[in-house]
Amino acid sequence: MLRKAARMMYRFLILFFFGCVVILFYLNLNIKTPKEVIMLPKGTINQIVTYIAAQSIDANRLDSFILRFFGSPQSGWIDLGSLALSKGDLFYKLTKSKAALKEIKLIPGETMYFFFKDIAQVFEVEEQALWDACAKSPRCIEGSFIPQTYRIPYGAMPEDIIWFLLDYSQKKHRDFAKQHGIVYGSQKWRQILSKAAIIQKEAADLKEMPLISAVIENRIKRGMPLQMDGSLNYGKYSHDKVTPKRIREDMSLFNTYRYKGIPPVPSGSVSFEALEAALKPANVPYLYFVRTRDGKHAFSETYQDHKNNFTK
Known part of the structure; x- marks a missing residue:
């Protein structure tokens, strides 16, 4: 019995040894990734492995098993650090390595023309690459991005930056x-989005927004x-x-002096x-407004009162 138990233990140790050798060999296999920084969604280990495989990263069912020994994959931006790494390095990065984030701010009323310039400078990517990535999505139009401060990893590809901004917004x-x-x-x-863009550019503060909305209506x-200047502050203008x-010279549909109604795009x-103001205009009869010396606006119902407000 003792000899039989010893033989079984010996076989187990041999299998364990070769198993460890095989796993170590597997963990040292070299793989390539298309990006150094990737965005991982929330999900189970199996879902994460399926996702990274869809990103053209070599991953399979065996990886789902081995990855469990490294821990739970993180969600969010992950810095892989290299386009070429081992399987072991990949598993470690997926569970431990968060990407360094940088901030980029989109202020209310700003256009994509200047926002993309800011992104290109902060993240050191080609501005044209951002426009090319934007052109691939029908969702990427003026007004698509919510104005706020975004935290995006330094090293993210232009298409990933655009995808993140669009998906969040x-x-x-x-x-x-x-x-x-x-x-x-x-x-x-x-x-509504286009109307809100005019309100955004014309209103001196939040209190004026429903009043501007009422004038538009x-x-x-x-x-x-x-006849609102804010609509002409589009793109590079x-x-x-x-x-x-x-x-006189602007022939675009943003020229609300030349064309009636709200422009077709923000x-x-x-x-x-x-x-909110675009949806809920104030219950006032105003048809005109003009900026006064204090930076606010004077509103009026008649053209004569409007002219008188120019002196305020």
Whole structure:
């Protein structure tokens, strides 16, 4: 019996030894990744392995088993550190290595033209690569990004940056639209977004937003052109003062002096406060407003009162 037990133990040790050799060999296999920084979703180990395999990273069912000994994969941005690493390094990075994050701020009313310039500078990526990544998604249009401060890993690829911004913003916009009984992505949603962009650029503060919204609605009902400078601060003109010459020469649909109604697309990013104001204009009869010396606006119902407000 003792000899039999000894033989069984010997065989077990031999199998264990060879098993360890095989696993060590497997963990030292070299693999390549298309990106140094990847975004891991939340999920089970099996789901994570399936996800990274879909990202063109060599992963299989055996990895799901071995990965359990390293710990639970993290969610969020993961810095792999290299495009070439071993299986063991990959498992370690998935469970232990978070990417270093940098901040980028999109201010309310700013356009993609300047936002992409800021991203390119902060994260040292090609600005054109951001536009190319944006062009691949029908969701990537002006007004798609929620204005706020974002934390994105340094080293992220342009397409990953755009995907992250769009994915985050779309989820927030969907929730907002659902709360207000609007179909996200519908014509009504796009019109509200575009109206909110004008409100964002015209209002001096949050209190003025419902008043600006009311002026827009009242002028549309009267068949009057909006004649608002904020709509002309689109794209590269975001920070330009709107002059009479610009009004005469700009032939785009953003020119609310030339064309009636709200432009078909937003002229910049919009806050949720501006969206709320677009949906809930103040119950006032105002048709005009002009900036006063204190930086706020004076509102009026008649053109004569509007002219008188120019002296304030």
